[in-house]
Amino acid sequence: MKKTTAENLREQKMQTNQDPAEQKAKLSAAKRALLEKQLRGRLTAAAGSETITKRPVADPALLSFPQQRLWFLSRMDSANVAYNIPTALHLSGQLNIPLLTLTVNEIVRRHEILRTKFDLAGDQAIQIIRPELPIEIEVQDLSALPPQEQEPEVLRRAREDGAYRFDLQNGPLLRVNLLDLGKQEYVLLFTLHHIVFDGWSAAVLFEEFATLYLSFAENRLPALPPVPIQYADYAYWQRQQLQGERLEKLVAYWRRQLADVPALLELPTDRPRPPIQSGAGAVYSFRVDRLLAERLREISRKQGATLFVTLVSVFSVLLHRYSGQQDFCIGASVANRSRPEFEALIGLFANMLVLRAELAENPRFTDFLRRMRTVSLEAQEYQDLPFEKLVEELNPMRDRSYSPYFQVIFVMHNMPSGKWEVPGLQVRYLPIDFGSAKSDLTFHITEDNDGFDAAFEYSTDLFEKNTIERMATHFGTLLKTIAAQPETRVGDLPLLTEKEYRQLSDWSHGAALLSCDDGMLHERFEAVALAQPEQIAVICGDRQLSYCELNRRAEQWARLLRLQGIVPEMRVGLCAERSIEAIVGMIAILKAGGAYVPLDPSAPPERLDALLRDCAAGLLLTQAHLKARLRTEIPTLCLDDAEAVELRVSGDDRSCPPYRPVSAQQAAYLIYTSGSTGKPKAVLVSHANAAASTAARLREYGEQPEGFMLLSSFAFDSSVAGIFWTLSHGGRLCIAQEGKHQEPNSLAAAIERDRPSHLLCLPSLYGLLLESCKADQTNSLRCVIVAGETCPTTLIKQHYQRLPGTILYNEYGPTEATVWCSVYKTHPQDGNIDRAVSIGAPIAGYQLYILDPQMNFAPVGVPGEVYIGGAGVARGYLQRPGLTAEKFVPNPYEEYGARLYRSGDLARRHADGMIEFLGRVDNQVKIRGFRIEPGEIEMRLLRHPLVKETAVLVREDRPGDKRIAAYIVPAGQTPAGSNISASETLRAYLKETLPDYMIPASFVILEQLPLMTNGKLDRNALPVPIIEGRFSGSGAVPLNPVEEAVAAIWKEILGAGHIDIHDNFFDLGGHSLSAIQVIVRIQDRFGIEISVAELFDAPTIYTLSQILMQQQSEPADEEMLALLAELEQLPDGEAQRLLNDLAI
Template sequence: MRLAQLLAALSKKGVTLHCDGEKLALDGNIGKLSANEIELLKSYKDEILSSNRGDSNIFDVESMPRETTYRAPISSHQKSMLLLESLTEQPYYNLPVAFKVSGAIDRARLQVAFATLIANNDILRTVYSNIDQQQYIQPIADFDLPCTQLGDEASLRSALHHEANYRFSLTDEWPIKAHLFELNNYCVLSINIHHIAADGVSAKIILETLSKAYGQGVDESIIEKPEAQYADFSAWQHTYLSSEHGEKARTYWQQLLNNVPSSHNFPTQFSRPGMMTVEGERWKQVVGETVSNRIKALAQEQGVSSFSMMQSLFACFLSRMSGSQDVIFGSVYANRGSDSVKQTVGMFANTIPFRFEFSHGDGLYDAIAQCRKLVENAKQYQYVPFEQIVELADVERQANHLPLIQIMLVAQDNALEQFELESCQVELLNNDQNVSKFDFSIHLYTKGSQFEFIWEYSTDLFSNAFIRKIAGYFEHFIDAIVTRPQDAFSAINLASNTASNSLMQDVFPDFNALPTLILNQALDKPDDIALTQGLKSLSYAQLAEETTRVASALIENKYAPSGRVGVYMDKSIDMVIAMLAIMRAGYVYVPLDPSYPTARIEQICCNAQLQCIVTGDLLFPTSKVSQNTDVISIEALRSENVVHEFPELIDSDIAYVLYTSGSTGTPKGVAVSHGSIFYSIQANKAIFEFSSFDTIPTVGSQAFGVSLLEILVPLLSGGTVEVITRDDVSLIPTFVAKTQNVTVLHAVPSLMGLWVDEVQRLGGACYPALRLLLVGGEPVSEALLKKIHAWRPDVEVRVLYGMTESSVVSSSYNPKHAASQSYCIGQPHPNVNYYVMNEYDALQPSGLSGELWVSGLSLATEYVDNAVQTNKHFVFEDSLGQRVYKTGDRVKRNLDGYFEFLGRLDNQISLRGVRIELGDIESCVNELRLVSRSVVHPQQINEDETVLVLYYTLRDDHDEARALIDIKAHLSEQLPAAMRPTLFCYLESLPLNANGKIDRKSLPIPCLESEYVAPNTTTEEALQRLWGELFEDPMISVEGNFFELGGHSLLASRLIAKANELFQIELQISAFFAAPTIRLCAEKVDLELDKNRLHLLKTNAVEHCDGEELIF
C-alpha cells in the first residue's frame, strides 16, 4: 500500500496523525487500525517526517485502485457547491458553451467521443448525496446526444438559452449534457457542465479530449486516461487539511485576513438590495495597444508576470475608486500542484483573496512589492479551500452580498476558441447566462498585442452605462500610473479636467449693489407694493423714502466706514428697511435673531465688534453689550430727518455678516461681499424666473442666509415680500392662512410637509396663485415630493442646495427631470462651479463620491476674525486655478449630470469595519408611511462599542409597539445587518435647532437594557429549541437576528435541514435569509404548514367526494 493510500485509509477511519518533533502521534479512532496498518505507518515514518520538514512534495495526489462504480467523500469544493446550489432554484452554476460547426459532422463519432470522455473521467458520471456528504460514481453507460432540426436562428437562440439554463438534479443526474442542433447549412453543438464537476482548466481538457476522440473515431484505446481521478484529489485534500502543512496554511490566511473589511467600498450606481441575486450582464473592453504595451514593458522591467502587474494595477484602482487603503479582491488559482491531476477533470480551482493594505502616498511600486509577496504565499497556501478561508477571516455574513470577496480579477486563456473537430470549421458562439455571481468581475484575456477585459457585473448594482464609465476610468488610470509608477496613485485624476464635475456658466455683467438696484425700483414702479405685513403695506416709493432716511441717519452718527451694524428685531417691515439702509449707507448688516439665547447674542456682538445695534419694539436683552455699543431704535433714526450722499459701493465691499454654528460651539461669522450676493441673487432670479407678479413670504429666520433669498430676490424683481413673523410661522394654521396669496413659497422639508398637511386638512385649497415651491436646507424625502405632486401636480417644485459661504443658494433641482434615489441637488447655478474631490485633492469623475468644492463669483470673503478657519475652508487651488470653498459635504455627480448630496463627511461613520452613511439608513426608514421623521445617530454604549440608534416620530394614527415591529422588519428587508440600528428610541418630537433642522446634540441617550422576547406560539418554541442547540443558548430572544448572533450560511443550512425534518416541510434556505429571526422564521414555517394542511384537506376531500363536485 502506497503512502497516499494509507493516509486516505486512516482518514476514512477517523484517524489523524501529526508530527511531534521526530515522533509520529495518532489521534481519533486509533482502535480501528489493523496491525498491518500500524506496521505500514512505522515503515513510512521517515518519509512522513521528511515530508513534514518540507523535504518531499506533499502535493502528490496518488491514484487508488477502484472498481468502475464506487463512492468517495466529497471535496470541500463540492460541499460548497452543493450548498450554493441549495440556496437558489436557478441554474447559476452551469458552464454552458456552444460552437457553430460547418462541414459534414459525424454524429456517431461525436457520440463516441463523448462516451470516451465520460468513461475516462469518473467525475462526469457522479451523483451526490446531501445526507452522507458522499459522491457516488456510477457505472459507464452510453451517452445520449440528442439532435434537433431547427428552422431559423431565432429558434436556435431560444434553444441555446434553454440549454444554458438547464437545472441539473445533482442527486440523480450526471453533471454533463450535450445537444446537437441542425440548421440549413450548419450545426450547433451545445455543451453544458455543472460547475461541481469542472473548472476552467477542466473545460480545456474536455474539449481537447473530445477533439482527439472525435479524430480517432471508435478507437477509444488511444485516448489516455488521467493518472488520477477527482476522488483521489478529494481523499488527498482531506489528508492535507488535517496535516501540519494544512494547519500552517490556515494560520497564514487567518493572519492575512485579520480585521479584514466585510465588504468593499467601491462605488455602485444602485443601492444594494436586501437579498442578493446573481442577475448580471457582460461587456467587453479592448485596452488600447499603447497602454497594453506599457503594462507589459513595466511588468518585464519589474520581473513580474503581466497578470501580477494587472493585479497590482487593479488593487491601486480599487483603492483610488473606493477611497479605502484596505482593499481585497479574489483571483482564481488552478489548485493542481500534483502532476497526476494536471489532466484530470474536476472542480479544482480555488478562489484566493488578495488583500492590499496601502499607506498614504503609496504608488504602483509599493503595490507591486506587496503583490510579489502575496503571489508567493498564494502559490504555497492555495490548497486551503475558499470556504475555510472565509471561516478563518471571521467576517460578518450578510444576505445581500457574498462573504469576504465581492470583486474578482481572473486571468483567462483562449482555450474555448481553439476547439477543433476533424474536417469541420468550428466557431465559438456567445451563450452567456446573464449571470454575475460577484458584484463585478474582470476576466482578463490577451488577444495579440492587446489586453481584453470582459466586465461581468451585477445588474442589481450597475447599469451598462455606469460600467462603461468605470472601464474608461480604469484605462485612463492605468495609462497615468504606469507612466508615473512612483507617484501616489491616490492623487491621480481618473478623468481629464474637461470631464470633471464642474459646470461654469456665463457671468452676469455690470455689477451694481443690490440696495441701489432695489431702491431704483421706485423710479419705474413707485406705487407697486414692495412689502406687506398683515394690513400694512409699503410701496416701492415708500420703501425708498424710508430706507434713505434711515441710511442718512446712520451716516449722520459718523460710524466708521464699513463698520458692522446689528439689527435686533423680529421679522417685520422695519427689519427689511433697516437691512437695506445699513447696506446702502456702506455699513455691514449683522442680523440678531431675538429668539436666540442672550449668551449667543453676546457672542455674536463680541465677535462682530458692532458699531451700533438698531432695534424695533423689542428691548435689547443684554447690558453687557449695550454698555460698549450704541443701541438705537429705528424710530429714533427716522426722526433725525437728515439727508446724506451715499458712498459708491464696489463689489469687494462687505454687505453682511451671518453667523453659523461652529464645530467648537462658538458661532462663526461669514462675511459676504456686495459682489457675491449680487451674482447669487441675479442667478436665482433668472433660474426661478421671478417677476413683478410674484409674492413670496418670509419664512426662514433672519439670521440665516435663506432670508436674503426671500427678501432680495422678489424686491430685485419688482415683486412683493409678504412679511410673516416667527410666531406666525410656528403656528401652522396661521402660517397657512397668511400664505393664501403667495406665488412662491420656500420652507425646509419638515415645515413644507406640515404646511401641505394642513392645506389638505382644510379641504385641499388649491391656492390658485401658487406656481413654485422651493424646498431645501436638508434632504428632501420622496414621500414629501409625492405628497406635493398628489395635491398640486401643476405646481413646480425645486429642491435647493447651498450654504452661507456660497451666498445662500448655489444649485437647484427639478425632481421631474430625473429620478434619483438620494437627495439630488441638481446642477450649479450661473456664476458657480462645482468640483468633486477625493481626500487627496484629486478630481472625482461621474459616479464617484467626494467632497464638494465650490468656486465662482458668489463665494464669501472670510470668517470674521478667524484666520484659521478661513485658511482651512477658503483656499486657492493651483490645480484648478481658482479660489474654492471646501464645503465638507459628500456628493457625487450621477450619469444624468446631476449632483447628489450623500451627507456630511463628518456624518459618515465606520462601524465594525464597514463605512456607513447615516443618511442612507434614514432614507430607508422614511420610506415607511407610518414614520413622520427619523434620524440615525451613533452612540458609544461602553468603552469598546458604538452602536447605531434610530430616533423616530410617528404619524398620529400608528401604534408605537406595532410600528417598531414594522420598522425593524422593513430595515431587515432593505439593509445589511451592519447598517441596521441596534437601539430604537421613539420620541414625541425630534429636537430642532433655530433653523428647524434636527439638533443631534440634543438627542437623548436611550435605555441600553436588552430585552428578551419570549416565544408566543408552539412554532416559535420549537424553533427556539433548535436555535438553542446550535448556539448553545436556550434563552435566545425570538427577535434576535441569526447572523448578529454569529450565524452564517453553513449554520443556516444545518438549521433549515433540522427545521424541515422537525416540521416535515420543505422550507428553502433563501426564505430564511429574508426572515433571520425566530419570529419571522416561525411565520414562514406556519405558512408552509398551512400549505401542507390545505393539500391534505384537498386530497382527502377528493378521495371521499365520490365524483361529486367539491367547492372550497
C-alpha cells in the same frame, strides 16, 4: 490537433538543456523567491502524501470544500442560476451526429463527476455517483433563419438554457444541445453546474472532445490514457490534507493577513444593493493592443513581478480611485491544480485567493506593485486553504447581499488558443455572454501574442452598461499612463480621456453672468423704489409698506447709523423677529455702509452677547420687547422706536457725516454658522458676493416673484435669497409672522391670505404644508423652492399630485457660497427614482467641481468632494485665518488668484451632468466595516404608508456599540411609544429592499421630530432608543418549549454552553455545514422543513422559533378538513379502525 497543457509542459522540460542551477542564477531575486516558495509548497504537499490514492469505496463520498459552498448556496437560493456555466464550440464541416453523441458519452463515462448528483446523508452532504448516465443531444434546427438572425438566436437559446436551473439532488448536471445553422455550420452548447466544472475543465473537455471524435471517426480506440483518479478521490484527499498542524498553520496566516479588513468594497453603483442579488449580469469586452501589452511585460520584468501581479495592481488602483478606499480585498481565481494527477480531470478545483490591497499615503505605483507582489507570493504559498474553509474558520460577518471578504474578482486566463483541427471538421471555442454574474464585478483578462483580451462581467442588479464602459476606458487610461510613467503616485494617475476632461470642465461652470454692475443690493432696491414707489414692498400680517415708504424709513435709519459712527466694514448687530422693522434695519445698515450681523432672538442671551463680542459689533439694532433680555454693553437702538428716529435725524443735514462709498469687496453681512469644534464661525459675505448671488436668481428663474413668502429667520442666510431677490425685482415680500412660520395650518392660512407666487422652505416643512393645506389655499404658488435638507422623492410625488401646475426646484449651497450654488428643476417622474433628488448644475456665475483627494476631477458616477468657485464665494471667516486658508483654497482650474470653497460635502455627477448629493465627507459612518447611508434608509422608510416623517442616524450610546436608530412620525394614529408592532412591520419592509447591515436596530415612534430654530432637525434632541425586548448579551433564556428545543440543537452543534436567544448563529461560529445540521435536526424534531435562506434571515433562536411556531399553528388545508369532516360521519368503531391503520 493541439497538445494538452500537461504534454506541452513535459515537452518544454525535455527540450531544456540548461543546468537548473544555471537557470536559477539567471532569475531575478523576486522570481527566485517565487520559485523556491512554489517548490517548498510542492515538497510539503508531497511529504503529506506521496501519491493520491482512491478513496475508500465503502465510505460516503464527501464533497470538496468548494463543492460544499456551492451546494450550500443552492440550498439557500435554489432559483439562482449564476453558477450555471454554459460554454460552446463552433463546428464547421461534415459533422457526424452519432459520433458526436458517442464522443460526449465517452467523456461522461471517463469522468465520474459528470455522473454525480448530491444529497444529504444524515446531516452531511455527499456525492452520489451513477454507474452510467446516457446523454442525449438535442438537435435544434436554425438553418431556416437568415444569417443575420442566427447569431442573436444562438445567444438567446444559449441564455435560455443557461437560465434553466439544475436539480443538484437528482441531476444530471450536464446538458448538451446542438444548434444546426445550416451549410455545415453548428454550435455545440454545453451547460454544466459549477459544482462539477470550472474554467480549466473547459479546456480538458474540449481537448478530449477533439481527441475522442477523431478516434471514433477513424474507427480506432481512443488515444487518451485512463484517468488515474476521479474527482471524488481528490475531495477525499483534500479533506485528509486539511487537518491538524497543517490546517492550523494555514488558518493562522490568513487570520493575520485579513485582520480588520473592511467587509465591503464600496464601489459606486447605479442602483442600491438589493438584499439578495439575482445573479443577472452582462459582459463588456475590450482589447489591449500588443505594444501596450509588451510595455507592461517590460515593467513587470524590471520590477521582478509577474504580469499577473502588474495587472492586478493596476486593477486595484482603479478600484481604489472609484471607491475612495485605501484598504480592501480582491478575489483572485487560481486553477489550484498543483499536482500532475489533477491536470487531466474535470471538476471544481478552482480556488479563490484573497488579495489585500493597501494604498494608504498615496504610494508610487512601483512601490504599490512591489507591495502587491509580496501579497501575491504569500497568498500562493498559503493557497492550499480553500476559500470556503477560510470563511468557515475565520467566520466573518455574513450578509446575503454580498460575499464575504471580496465582491470583485480578478481572473487571468491561461487557456489554449481555442482552436482544434479534426479531419473534415474545424472546432473553435465560441465565447458567449450568457447574462449572469457571480459577483459584483469580475475582471477577465486573457493573454495572447497580440495583446490582451479583457472583459468586465458585472451584476446588472448594480451597474448600468455605460458605467462599465467608462470603467473599461479608465482602466485603459491607467494602463497607458503606468506604461509610460510607472513611478507616478497612484492618486495622480489620470483616469479621464481628454473628451471626458473637457466635458467635466464644461459641466463644472455655470452660465456667465452678463454683468454684476447693476449695483449693490441696496442700490438695486433704491432703483426699484424710484421706478415704482407706490408698489407694495413688504407685508407682515395686517401691516404693509410701499417701496417709497420702505426706502424713506431705511434712509432715515441709515442717517442715524452714520451719526452713530457706522462706516464701511463696521459690523452692526441685527436682533429682530420677522417683521417690517427688521427689513428696514437690514437695508439701513447696507445704506450706511456697514455689514449687518443677523442674530436669532430666540437664542440664549449669553450666546447673543458672545457673538456680538466675537464680531466686534459697533452697534445693535433690536426691538423694544427684546431689549430687556439682551445682556450686552454694546450701544443698542430699537427699530420700532419711530419717534426717536424722527427726532434724532430731523436736524440739519450738515450734522450727519457724509456718505462714504462702499466697495464691492467690502462686507455686506456676516452669518454665523455652527463649527465642528462647537464654536460658531462668522462667514464674511461681500457686496459683490451678494450681488452675484441675487443676479444669478434673476437669470436662473424664468419667472420672478410677484410675491415671496419669507419663512427663514434673518439669522440664516436663506433669508437673503427671498428678501433681495424680491426687492431687486419689484415683488412683494410676504413675511410669515413670528411663531407661526413653522406651523403648517397657520402657514397655509398665510399663503391663502397674502397670495404669494414663490415659496422657499425646508423639504420637511413643505411636506407638512402639503399634507395640512386645503386644495385652494396654495393655488397662488407658481414656484416652490426647497433647500437646506435632502429632498426626498416622496415630496416630488406629493407636490405634483397637489400642485401639478407649479414648478418645484431643489437648491443646494452652503453659506460660504452666498446661499446657493446649484439648482435642479424637478419633474413628476423624479418621484420614481431610487436615489436622492438631484441638486442640479451650477448656477450662473458659479463653478461647482467634484474632485478627488488630489483635486482631480472625479469621473462620472464616482463620489468626490464638492468645491465651489465663482463670484459668490465668500471672503472667508472673520478672524479665523487658519480655517480660512484650509477651507478657501486656490482654484487650479482658473486663472491665478481664483479661489474654491472646499465644502466638505460629498456628491457625484450622473451621465447627464446633473449632480447627486451624497452627504458629508466627515459623516461617512461605518458599522462593523459597512458604510451606512442614513439618507438611503430614510428614503425607503418614507415610501411606507405608515411613515409621515423620519430621521435615521447612527448612535453610539455605549462605547464601541454603534447602532442604527430610526425615528418615525407615523402617518396614522399609532400612539407615540408603541414601538413593537411598528418595528416589526418596518423592519420586514426594509428587509425587502435593503441589506441586513442597513436595517435599523431600533425604531422609535414620536409625535413629532425635534427641530431647531431654523426648522432643521435637532439631532441632539432625539431620545436614546430603548432596546426593544430582549437583546443580545442580556442573558435572555428560552421562554417556551420551541425556544428550548432550538437552543438545545444549537448547543449540540456549536458545542456551546449558554446561548442567548438573541445571539446570532453565525456570530457564534456557525457556518454552512453547521447550518445544514441545524436544518436537519429541526426537521427531525419538529417535522418542519426550513430553508437555508430562512436560517440566514432568522439567525437567532428567538426569530427562528417564531417561524417554527407560526408554521406549527398554520391551519390544516381544505382537503384535510374535508377528510376529517367525513371521518366524523362514520361510526366510532370504523373511524377508530381507520385511524389505527394509518397510525394516526
